Amino acid sequence: MEILTAIKRVPETGAKVSLTDDKRDIDTTSLGFTFSPHEECAVEESVQLVEEHGGNVTVLTLGPEDATEQLRSSIAMGADDGILLDGGDEEWGPVGTASAIAEAVEGSDTGYDLLLFGNESADAANHQVGVRVAEQLGLPCVTGIKDLEVADGTATAKREIPGGSEVYEIDLPAVITVKEGLNEPRYPSMRAKMQARKASVDQQSPEPRAEGLELVELEVPETDDSPAEILGESSEAAEDVVDVLEELEVV
Amino acid sequence: MVLTIVEHDDGELDDVSLQALALARDVAEQTGESLDAVAFGPGADAVAEAAGAHGVETLHTVEDDALADYAPEAYGRAVVQCAEELGTEAVIAPGTDRGAETLSHAAAKLDEPMAAEVTDVEVGEAYELTRQRWGGTLIEHSKLTADTNLLTVAANEVSPSETGGDAAAVEPFAPDVDDGDLRVQLTDIEQSDVEGVPLGEARVVVSGGRGTDGDFSELEALVERVPNAALGSSRAAVNEGWRPHDDQIGQTGAKIAPEIYIPAGISGAVQHMVGCKGAENILAINTDPEAAIIQKADYAVIADLHEVAPAIAEELEARGHAE
Incomplete structure (x- = not known):
């Protein structure tokens, strides 16, 4: 089976977030980068599905050229190929991102059986890219999945609700967005990381689209750091x- | 008109929908429009009273048999048709899995932008929005320009507000959906084999992190002493394999809103705190007075949770608080 898994490069924020001078971005000068726990689970799930059913995992990201680092991390986890949709340094919104990903899928010679996304990105949290891709490609879609099985061209996907799970059956090809808890992502071996450095990454340059939602500025919310009332320092x-x-x- | 998607359990509106209605009513008042709502499934008309009490004039009910079970794309299609027929200014959905999913389908079908995790709207020439990034660690101010303004409301950020209005007028709405829209539909609901109160509904949440050293027995015993209490954990404890992921509180886990949250042996990373920001009170138990969690807490006990938790359980028993 052919699986495309989409990830997004995001900064590894620490205990306190600080902003750039124009307040339009997080100051990342002293930060490393990663991709979100939801997407780590998406990569792990796609690798496990291919281990079980055979096939290929292609991992895709839209972002700056530096996002190849996250593609290589995914390849080290077991993905086969990487695609970078070079979006430059400006942040793309969900409309343009979804459109670019859908066009990359349409333009590919690979007939993907499954497109996996994180339920929402760690940073912008727009909660919609997977659904928009599905709508543009005419594929069925279900979001927020924490348990997934594939057999005979059908996925059984479960979404957590208070006190249980909703169960969906969805014919492939399909788009599924997932949440952390779906599986336990593996730590790649040093050897796998070394090999991933040499893997080739396909680069494409999509055209941005008008978004409708325009960033004005970011703000770090005030937190109530008034000291706690200390009730005691022992079991008394x-x-x-x-x-x-x-x-x-x-x- | 401002249309709000509301979710209900056999006629009872859920909390996040009441929050969405509060924000939608604010938008309706700013634009001088009326506030309507749309509810799906059996029992939808029973929502009329509660919806009216929260400012809804007309409740559009979709009780089509084919849509009795949730179907994301079909619900999105129905919302589009309802919005187009009524000529809506905005469609506002609760910040739930279904809310975001349904509205995303509607947004794609309408070819309109959608803003998620919104906490405030100022209506000017455009919609000036305040929305959450990074689970609320960062606030975004942005402008939404659209023919139909589509928003989901961040969960547990806006307080429901009652107007005391009469029951909403009920108008059945019959959407035109085809088999393609019903490709994905809820097929079953599995009950969890985990007993007890779900984290999201508990009035008291006790949780443990790395400081438990993997031993949750005292915290479990404490939870058993308190009515409507649930046990949670930090991401660190889940990664150690001490607790299942379902217990995880944080940005990529459960979001809780209890009367009191008692984190024990949890340092209080930003990603954890966004999961418990709905808590009315926080009482931290930690051996480290410098831990970030102590800054965020209302009350703190600076001591070993393995000693404090049993002592609390004993004190509860001594005062006759048996569960």
């Missing part, structure tokens, strides 16, 4: 803890 604080619970009427 249990009395005060129970006082608090009684006051809140939760016991």
Whole structure:
């Protein structure tokens, strides 16, 4: 089976986020980069599916040229090929991103059986790229999946709800967006990382589209860092803890 | 007119839908439009009273048998048809899996932009939005320019507000969907074999992180002493294999909104805190007074959770709080 898995390069933010002077981006001068836990699970799932059913995993990203680093990380996890949709340094919105990915799929000689996405990107959280790609390609789609099985051209996909799961059956080819918890992503071996450095990455240059949603500026929210009331420094604080619970009427 | 997609469980509106209605009513008041809602499935008309009490004038109900079970693309199609027939200014959905999914389908079909995780709207020439990035660690101010403004409302950020209005007028709406729209449809609901209160619904959440050293027994015992309490964990504890991912609280796990949250042995990384920002109160138990979680907490006990948790359970028992 042929699987295309989409990822997005994002900064590894620490305990505190700081912004660039124009307030339009995170200041990444001292930050490393990664891709989100949802997408790590998407890559892991695609590698596992191909291990089970045979086939190929192509990992795709739209972003700056430096995003090849994240493609190579995915290749080290077991993906076969990488595609970079070179979007330059400007951030792309969900309309242009989805359109570029759908066009890359349409223009490819590979007939993909499954397109996997993260449920939402770690940074912009637009919650829509997978669905837009599916709509543009005329494929069925389900989002937010935490359990996936494929057999006989049909995917059984489960989405968590309070106290259980919703079950969807979806004929391939299809688009599925996933959440962390789907699997436990592997740590690639040093050897796999070395080999991934040499893997070839296909580059394409898509055209951006008008977005409709235009960034004005970012803001780091004020957090209430007023000191906590210290109830105690030993198990004797249990009395005060129970006082608090009684006051809140939760016991 | 401003149209809000509302979700319900056999006629009872869910909390995130009430939050979406509050933001939608604000938009409706700013634009001078009326507020309508659309509800799907059996029992949709039973929503009329609660919807009316939250400002909805007309409730459009889709009770077509073919759409009784949730079907993302068909629901998106129905929203498009309802919006086009009514000539809507904006369609607003709750920030749930279904809300985002349905509205994304509608956005793609309408070829319109969609803004997710919105917390505030100022209507000027364009919609000036405040929305969340990075699970709320970062706020985005942006402008939405569209013929139909499509928004999802960030969960647990906007307070529901009642107007005390009369029940909404109910108008059945019959969408025209075809088999293609029904390719994906809910086929089954599996009950979790995990007993107890779901994390998202608990009034008290106790959770453990790396500081548990993998031993959650005292925290489990504490949770059993408290009614409507659930046990959660940090991502670190899940990565160690100590807890299942379903217990994880954070940006890529469960979002909780309890009366009180009791993180024990959790350092309080930003990604964890965005999962519990809906908590009314935080009482941290940690041996490290410098841990970030102490800054974010309302109350703190600086001590070993393996000693404090059993002591709390004993004190509860001594005061007759048996569960």
